[in-house]
Amino acid sequence: MKLENALLSTKFSSEVQKASLNVLYSAWWLKSITSKELKDFDLTHEQYNVLRILKGKYPNQLCVKDIARRMIEKSSNVPRIIDRLEIKKLVKRTVSESDKRETLITITKSGLSILESSTSKLNKLHDCMQNLTEKEALQLNQLLEKMRQKETD
Amino acid sequence: MKLENALLSTKFSSEVQKASLNVLYSAWWLKSITSKELKDFDLTHEQYNVLRILKGKYPNQLCVKDIARRMIEKSSNVPRIIDRLEIKKLVKRTVSESDKRETLITITKSGLSILESSTSKLNKLHDCMQNLTEKEALQLNQLLEKMRQKETD
DNA sequence: CAAAATTAGATGTATATACATACATTTGTG
DNA sequence: CACAAATGTATGTATATACATCTAATTTTG
Numbered sequence: 314m315k316l317e318n319a320l321l322s323t324k325f326s327s328e329v330q331k332a333s334l335n336v337l338y339s340a341w342w343l344k345s346i347t348s349k350e351l352k353d354f355d356l357t358h359e360q361y362n363v364l365r366i367l368k369g370k371y372p373n374q375l376c377v378k379d380i381a382r383r384m385i386e387k388s389s390n391v392p393r394i395i396d397r398l399e400i401k402k403l404v405k406r407t408v409s410e411s412d413k414r415e416t417l418i419t420i421t422k423s424g425l426s427i428l429e430s431s432t433s434k435l436n437k438l439h440d441c442m443q444n445l446t447e448k449e450a451l452q453l454n455q456l457l458e459k460m461r462q463k464e465t466d
Numbered sequence: 467m468k469l470e471n472a473l474l475s476t477k478f479s480s481e482v483q484k485a486s487l488n489v490l491y492s493a494w495w496l497k498s499i500t501s502k503e504l505k506d507f508d509l510t511h512e513q514y515n516v517l518r519i520l521k522g523k524y525p526n527q528l529c530v531k532d533i534a535r536r537m538i539e540k541s542s543n544v545p546r547i548i549d550r551l552e553i554k555k556l557v558k559r560t561v562s563e564s565d566k567r568e569t570l571i572t573i574t575k576s577g578l579s580i581l582e583s584s585t586s587k588l589n590k591l592h593d594c595m596q597n598l599t600e601k602e603a604l605q606l607n608q609l610l611e612k613m614r615q616k617e618t619d
Numbered sequence: 620c621a622a623a624a625t626t627a628g629a630t631g632t633a634t635a636t637a638c639a640t641a642c643a644t645t646t647g648t649g
Numbered sequence: 650c651a652c653a654a655a656t657g658t659a660t661g662t663a664t665a666t667a668c669a670t671c672t673a674a675t676t677t678t679g
Contacts, residue, residue, distance in 0.1 A: 315611060321536050324522065328603035329596060333496055334538060339610045340493030341539045343486055369477065377658060383474050385487060386494045388637050392659055414644045414657040443482060444615040450481035453609040457492045458468060462597040530628060541667050545629055567627040567674045
């Protein structure tokens with residue numbers, strides 16, 4: 314859908330301003346289609362993201378701040394997301410021996426299993442909407458990174 | 467910042483998958499830099515968005531569902547955002563005469579004034595980070611719309 | 620035209636975001 | 650080594666998201 318139809322607006326002051334709105338809308342769109350799939354697994358987008366990060370380092374553990382650093386949305390409140398995953402026994406908390414301030418998070422067998430099946434479902438969705446070629450995706454990545462150029466590194 | 471550095475990850479299964487994460491991260495990045503500016507005006511991103519929509523039709527009024535249809539994030543709970551704007555006297559609610567189910571929302575003088583000054587601040591921010599040319603922005607818009615191609619219209 | 624279905628908006632609940640603060644542990648410095 | 654500063658995590662608060670439910674008004678229909 315064209316942005317004009319999605320927002321019922323035709324008044325954009327420039328292509329640059331329109332691009333900002335387009336990025337925001339596209340992110341909402343992506344989140345909402347994936348969340349719909351994750352619902353079958355009783356996972357939120359953010360819970361899935363934490364599980365995915367933990368799996369990336371499995372069987373190593375990660376502490377809360379290391380997870381936070383890898384989150385897409387940096388202001389995510391990771392301890393609270395962990396709370397919900399822990400209740401569902403998808404992760405385990407242990408106090409770090411080397412630094413007792415740190416809480417180490419381990420993904421459980423159950424967590425790995427639910428991550429695997431949900432990822433496979435998301436990949437199927439992804440294949441269905443493979444509208445962009447790899448070359449176009451590369452171009453999109455370059456443009457987004459150029460947009461964020463001034464970001465404090 | 468490159469996505470690899472933002473997410474501390476180098477394992478992307480494809481440029482297409484990376485593009486999804488890049489869109490999500492870019493949206494978070496855009497929201498967080500604009501929210502920082504809006505804080506001076508005691509406005510959230512969503513409150514600002516509602517005011518902007520109302521101004522677009524000013525001096526005409528809009529009912530709640532017409533605002534909702536123009537929101538970037540379609541799942542926004544517009545009545546509650548209106549609640550907060552109403553407390554700050556930036557908008558006014560009136561029951562529609564033609565259809566008493568509808569609530570008509572009017573932006574107040576105070577709302578217009580705060581919108582004007584916050585918009586001018588955001589535009590300044592925008593100028594500072596004008597990294598994309600109009601041509602690149604157009605290309606970005608086209609790629610995002612191609613990505614969303616399968617969207618049910 | 621009365622009953623059923625639909626629509627508009629408000630409200631409730633769980634989770635998340637954004638940010639502040641509190642507490643415990645660790646590190647740095649005199 | 651004591652004590653201040655910094656760090657890691659948990660927790661509190663306001664607002665938002667996502668979605669369900671409720672009420673009132675309107676439209677459809679039989």
